[in-house]
Amino acid sequence: MKRNVFVENMHIINISDGSACICGKSEDLHAYTQALAVQRQVPVFYEDEGRFEDYPIFTRDIPKLPDSSDVDMDVIQEHNLIRVNRVDVLSVASASTVQIGTTEQLELEARVKAIRHFITDQPKALERYKGIIILPYPD
Template identity: 30%
Template sequence: MLQRTSIVDTIKIKSVLIASTVQLGDSRIINGFSRALAVQREVDTFFGNEGNFSSYPVFSEPIPFQPLTEPLNISTHNCNPSIKVHNIDITAISASSILHVGNSEHISMEARIKHIRQLLPKEEEEH
């Protein structure tokens, strides 16, 4: 793997959450993975059995990656052995995301979120 020096003059990040990565410099492997259930209800109720990820197929279905069918030729020439960034200003990084300044050999990121919205029936809502 090509090695270069990563130089960042200023970095400002307000929030880094949920399996996210801030990487300054080279890395060989980066893996990020997160799962979340997001339940929104009009009435605060917890049934006790809703936190089971295996109940929802979205967490177990394979991701359908498309195979590369066209030839890929890459030629790289780096005259300068450094990566220079002046300013990075980020509000938030979340859900298996990455900020990376440098070289990477393998990166794999996955975030699976099941959103559930439970609203009252119309007749109950008016009373």
């Protein structure tokens, strides 16, 4: 049975980072995000920092559910219409989706490494500096 989706009102403020909003049928959707977030007390950035391969979180295998299942399921769709009155979404980010309707095989992956550096021995001259400092990557 072909199904129709009717959405009366949808308000989304932000969709980013490999995300999607789908009203209706989607088939075989892949989304992928990798993020390296570095926060420092003083904005110092090294020329050669930020390689994903330096952090194991970006190379580990993600466990997946087996393709087959021992569960028998019968679905009876008595109506061919999906009706949604209102959807309010503040943000959809990091390989996620807002889905209204049929979904067939979504593979969504987001890997985020957050690093916080607080410099305790900064030079006096930099205590009030608000710009960005770029240094050679330490050996």
